[in-house]
Amino acid sequence: MTNKLVPFFEPKSVAIIGASAAPGKAGNDVLVNILANGYAGKLYPVNPKGGQILGIDVYSSIASLPRDIDVAVIILPAAATVKAMRECADQGIKRFVLSSGGFAEVDAAGAQIQREIETLIQERGLNALGPNTSGHTSTPVGFTSTFFPQGKIRGGRVSYVAQTGNFGTHTLKYILTGEHFGVARVVGLGNKVDIDETDALEYLGQDPETTAILIYIESFKRPHRFLEAAREVTRRKPVVLLKSGATESGRQAAIAHTAAMASPDRIVDGMLRQAGVVRISEYSQLVLAGKALSMMPLPAGNGVSFLAPSGAMLAVLSDYCERLGLHIPPMEPANVKRLQDISPSYIRMRNPVDIWPAALSVGVEAAYRDGMEIVLQDPAVNAVVPVMMLTPETGVPDPGFIVDLHKKYPDKPILVAFSGDKGAMDQYKAALEPQGIPTYQEIEQPFAVLSIMERCYRAMNRPE
């Protein structure tokens, strides 16, 4: 059965109810966004004033629209939304993106309007995203319903579901301006009057454009259905989730220890473990992990090697790996000997790799290149993090060797971190990320991300 969200993400025709000719208005920005993304379907802006907006003919009323348009994006005040939906439904429109706020999230009057929307959805067999949603984005067809000025949204293979306006707006803006990866689909859930996280998960689970799913959520609308759907999806794709707002409300006075110890957050934790969903605890990890999941395969185990230019970093990062559950395995004697061969004899080489003496003796590029290749070849190592020491004085080698190593060892993720000159770091990031090598500003970040990826691998390969 085709998922009910498919037409939202592959619409052939879209009506914009509340389209505006005034730059800076949401009803204008949404059209600017759609045009910037090269949407090839039909657009039907509706505004009583008629005329043209951005060169597109405007319809002066919903009643004058052609029948059976795939999706209507409604950008009207909350109070006008129900009437517009009803008129659209009369024109055969079944799917809605309800962008405005002012519903249950605001006051009792808004909650009343939201209930009217729910009733209308049930009576007429409609589907709706929102209300109070930042919209949705589908880069494979160049479509977005967001009114936040985004411009062209870069395509990619990870998809995001967010029960917050933050993600589809300014977090996505950061990804587009500060990072080099892109997105396949983005769904802003808003108040979840109809479409919820379970619908989104089921859709993305079967979406061939999506290889990993990242979710921010405040509550589960249908917890059991979510668990059931996630159990299945997580065997095929990594699902990473950040959940906030664990409430203590609704707990009964307990006579049993079990009930006394059953905090809602603990139960969510347990449910997500059953579901194979990897829970994260930091908002920034949605971006940091999304980047690595966009570019690298999952590590096939928790064995990590890293190469760092300082004993302090080796020690600190080793402790950090331990806390994260990452293992720094001893390497095969032959590989230890090969590491020793590129290094001065006064330094005892092992995993993790103290690379700076080797850099001084054979050069920065040769030391990192040969060192990385040796650890990549070791069977106990599932992932490699080079902490690149970059300064103009010690030399900033062409980062192409890292791209070459990834091509040669495509099954082991490489995540790059830095120490040294900020300009050189930025230069590396700009060179490596478009070629599919993720880089991280802080030395701890690649390890935090690897632990998330390793948990994804275990979840996908968990026993039946």
Add this chain to the structure above:
Amino acid sequence: MNLIEEAVEAGKSALNEYEAKRFLAGFGVPVSRETLVPDGDGAVRAAEAIGYPVVLKAAGEKLQHKTEVGGIALNLKSEGEVREEARRLLAIPGCEALLVQEMVKGDRELVCGLTRDVQFGPCVMFGLGGIFTELIDDVVFRVAPVTAADALMMMDDIRTAKILQPFRGQPAVDREALARIIVALGKIGCECGNVREIDMNPIKIRPDGSPVAVDALVALKK
């Protein structure tokens, strides 16, 4: 389950320990060998049938947390000890009968339970048990129904997971048997709406690694 329905109809808030264990045993949960008796004479006869040493517990609908009222006498080795403790326990307010149990050997104590969450419905708990359960607070939950794979994963998720490995000369805990207890709790949660909560604390691990519930509380729907 007749036991449950009868108790609910009688207006009880919980099964007594003896009933609770019979109910759980019906779902395949291993429970300690025990007999419910009215008095000291009965206790002595039961102790001889079970074999010394035994445990004597005060039994009564209102006695849900027996430790707090001194309602448990452990490791009784003779008829004299049983008679003396029987007299003491029967004097505790709310004590209606005596429960004579085998004294289960083994150092390891775990906890399993069932609760009902407003959002997720029946949820199963597993963790480190004994008198420090809430203090140490090392438990994990799953949403019912729970599969055997879910149950096995719970055992890896507690901080003190090492307690399930070979310990002080005793073999590793029988994880499959433990998993069957956890799965059974989930099944009860899904099938028996009148069961509000369950605590099995402790589940002791016998020297051969097999788990057995030596105490159980089954709270009923109000």
